[in-house]
Amino acid sequence: MLEDWRLRLERVVAARPGADPAxxxxxLRRVWGLALRIAGRDRPEAxxxxxxxxxxxxxxxxxxxxxxxxxxxxxxxxxxxxxxxNRLGFPPDRLEAxxxxxxxxxxxxxxxxESPEAEILRDAxxxxxxxxxxxxxxxxxxxxxxxxxxxxxxxxxxxxxxxxVAFALDHVRTKLERLPGSMCTPxxxxxxxxxxxxxxxxxxxxxxxxEEAREExx
Numbered sequence: 001m002l003e004d005w006r007l008r009l010e011r012v013v014a015a016r017p018g019a020d021p022a023x024x025x026x027x028l029r030r031v032w033g034l035a036l037r038i039a040g041r042d043r044p045e046a047x048x049x050x051x052x053x054x055x056x057x058x059x060x061x062x063x064x065x066x067x068x069x070x071x072x073x074x075x076x077x078x079x080x081x082x083x084x085x086n087r088l089g090f091p092p093d094r095l096e097a098x099x100x101x102x103x104x105x106x107x108x109x110x111x112x113x114e115s116p117e118a119e120i121l122r123d124a125x126x127x128x129x130x131x132x133x134x135x136x137x138x139x140x141x142x143x144x145x146x147x148x149x150x151x152x153x154x155x156x157x158x159x160x161x162x163x164x165v166a167f168a169l170d171h172v173r174t175k176l177e178r179l180p181g182s183m184c185t186p187x188x189x190x191x192x193x194x195x196x197x198x199x200x201x202x203x204x205x206x207x208x209x210x211e212e213a214r215e216e217x218x
Contacts, residue, residue, distance in 0.1 A: 002048055005090075006032070009056040012084060016060070020144050022137035023059045027128060031055045034124035034191075039116075042185040046116040050094050054101035054121045057081035074106035107175065113184060123188030126179045131195030134176065135202060142168035155210055156203075169206075172199065 014025060032055035039046040061076035078099045085095060097117055104113040105122045113119045128134060139149065150169040154160050157170060164171035176199060180192040 002052055005049065005052055006056070008088060009053065012088075013056055013060075019059075020062060020141055022141040022144075023062055027137070028056050028059070030128050030133070031058070031121070031124045034127050035120050038120045038123055038185050038187045041187045043116040043120055046120055047094065047097060049091070050097045050101065050117045051120060053081065053085060053090065053094075053098045054105070054117060055124065057084065057098070058102045058105050058121060058125065060084075072109075074103050074109045074111070078102035107179075107182075119184035120188075123183050123185050123192075126182065127188065127191050127195060129176060130179055130192055131198050134195065135199065138171055138176070139168055142171070156207065172203065 010025065010028075013019075013028060019025075032052060035051045035055050036048070039048065039051060058074070058077055058081075060080045061073050081102055082095050082099050085098065086092075090098075097115060100115060101113070101118040101121045103109065104111040104118040105125050107126070113122050129137065142149070147164075147166060147168045149167070151157070151160070151167050155167075155169060157163075157173070162170045162174050164174045177196070180189070180196045183189040183192050
């Protein structure tokens, strides 16, 4: 049953136009895979069908990150997901669980997860914002939004306020470094720590390369 529903939901999201490169079908598949991994290790009681639907439909409404309505995106996605699932004949007694999981996954919405499925989806989605894939997604979406990679005069914001609307690199400190401490599950915490360690190594290497370039100009 899960595989049948997965294929049906993939067809639904694949038919929708306008997904940005950081919220494409690859992101949804990775979130589902991470959700299964976390559930298997930490939350065996979690409803896999609810998790599947929430994983594939949590980004239906993608409000731009610089929009003042960004905090409403997960609520709008949840409402649209329920409508789609109703039309597909999804079990009605599971709809509210899907709705809550989607509403509570968002960093900007500030809704506390109150079910195993909501905790798992939130951890899985945030894990995909960390590590190598997380950095790739960050720079991809920053390019779409017209952000510069970094401030060439002060790339690590030593002498200026952080501004992740202007500079992609600033987003690492305004958001990504906060994600490991927000994880709900033991597996989520462990994976987030490993992925954040990679981000730290990347920043160290970037700092070295920028310093080398500065030395060569002198």
